[in-house]
Amino acid sequence: MENKESAKERFLGSFLGAVNDWDKHLAEAIDSDDDPNRKKVAQEILDEQENHGNIINSGLGRETWYSNDYFINCMILDFISYAKGDLDLVNELKLIYVGKLGNPGVDAEAINMDMESEGYLIKILWEMDLNIQLISSFVSYHAYGMQIEDENEIDKLTPGLVESFLHLIDKEALLKKANEDAHVGQTDEEDPSSLRNHIASELYEASMKFLLGHEIGHHFLKHTKSNGRNIVSKFIPTDVTINQLHLDEFAADNFGFDLTIFRGKKESNKNFLLAPLIVILMLALLDKTPEEPSQTHPSMRNRYLNLLSKVSEINEQVASELQQFINFVASWINDFLHGYWKTEWWK
Ligand SMILES: [Zn+2]
Structure with a gap:
């Protein structure tokens, strides 16, 4: 089992445009010359999310998040807390990584398992999340x-x-x-x-x-x-x-x-x-x-x-x-x- 890459490493390594921190990626896309206040507000929200995300992840930092997206990470943590008492399910859930991507299209996909990596990789396109919001x-x-x-x-x-x-x-x-x-x-x-x-x-x-x-x-x-x-x-x-x-x-x-x-x-x-x-x-x-x-x-x-x-x-x-x-x-x-x-x- 050793030396296998994690689902997160697989995500970052195999998808063009994959980023470690989706929200930061979005905030960086805001042109600060255009609207400095909007950038400042976006940064404040990010800091709050980062802090909250780290608190609920026992202070272990973003490296242990289950997604590059703040809300999705919270949702996987909810699933883990739902499964409390069922140790097998908890351990399986902890192998999930959900990567959000900016590619066009409305889709989510459970990526096939492969020999070189462990864990369960799920890819969700940005527009799918947006469509769910809408x-x-x-x-x-x-x-x-x-x-x-x-x-x-x-x-x-x-x-x-x-x-x-x-x-x-x-x-x-x-x-x-x-x-x-x-x-x-x-x-x-x-x-x-x-x-x-x-x-x-x-x-x-x-x-x-x-x-x-x-x-x-x-x-x-x-x-x-x-x-x-x-x-x-x-x-x-x-x-x-x-x-x-x-x-x-x-x-x-x-x-x-x-x-x-x-x-x-x-x-x-x-x-x-x-x-x-x-x-x-x-x-x-x-x-x-x-x-x-x-x-x-x-x-x-x-x-x-x-x-x-x-x-x-x-x-x-x-x-x-x-x-x-x-x-x-x-x-x-x-x-x-x-x-x-x-x-x-x-x-
Ligand atoms: Zn399906």
């Missing part, structure tokens, strides 16, 4: 809107709702808006402690955990012994039958669900139960035919129905409420995009 924000407006009765208050939600959706489907608009905001020094006026924000951040945390749990599932269920596995369709490994690949995807979805919900003791948290469903909704936005399987993946429709049945095993009433909610949101999307999907695949 779908969480978009869905939070809908979820919050359903909890309030004042029509005026509901109307006030529309701009944020539409904007988060437009950013989800048009990244250029998002970048343009971010640039404009930076130049006029505009910040979001919404109170960060608002209920809507709370829903969005819970959905984000739970969705990311489900997504990471899915990739961890591919590793722990030994799907990556010979080939890497993507969250979305890509290629057909030669040594596995298509049917087996489909079964593996359901198994990985179930693993992600169980790790996030059962291990995390979130069975009574509706936002956590909703999160896996909105990850599928987000992936379906990248798929014009969510009712059709691909060679490597089952249909989004069947993945959605499988996750919904997982929720109904916990609570049938909640599963039915969430199904109605997804019906509403998916119909909203399809109307907004004038029939982007040819079928009501969510029904």
Whole structure:
């Protein structure tokens, strides 16, 4: 076993553009001549994250982080604390490294195991994380809107709702808006402690955990012994039958669900139960035919129905409420995009 490189070393050594500290990498990209204050604020946030990250990692420093991204490291630490008492699982989880990359595309992948390295490497593209943030924000407006009765208050939600959706489907608009905001020094006026924000951040945390749990599932269920596995369709490994690949995807979805919900003791948290469903909704936005399987993946429709049945095993009433909610949101999307999907695949 000695002299094998770690998953982190493998990440840094084999991916172009891989960095040790993703947030620092982003902060460095801010042009300080352009806006010195923004750079200063970014540096302050970084310092705080670094300090907090080191405290929760028993003061061992960034070298022992499970990701080059602060939030993802926190999430893997949560998984480790969920597994407390199951030493084998804890030890396996400690072999994970999640590397965030700036390459274009919306994907996450459990990288195949190899002889020269140990541990479990997961790669997540920046835009996947961003999409999870945006779908969480978009869905939070809908979820919050359903909890309030004042029509005026509901109307006030529309701009944020539409904007988060437009950013989800048009990244250029998002970048343009971010640039404009930076130049006029505009910040979001919404109170960060608002209920809507709370829903969005819970959905984000739970969705990311489900997504990471899915990739961890591919590793722990030994799907990556010979080939890497993507969250979305890509290629057909030669040594596995298509049917087996489909079964593996359901198994990985179930693993992600169980790790996030059962291990995390979130069975009574509706936002956590909703999160896996909105990850599928987000992936379906990248798929014009969510009712059709691909060679490597089952249909989004069947993945959605499988996750919904997982929720109904916990609570049938909640599963039915969430199904109605997804019906509403998916119909909203399809109307907004004038029939982007040819079928009501969510029904
Ligand atoms: Zn997968």
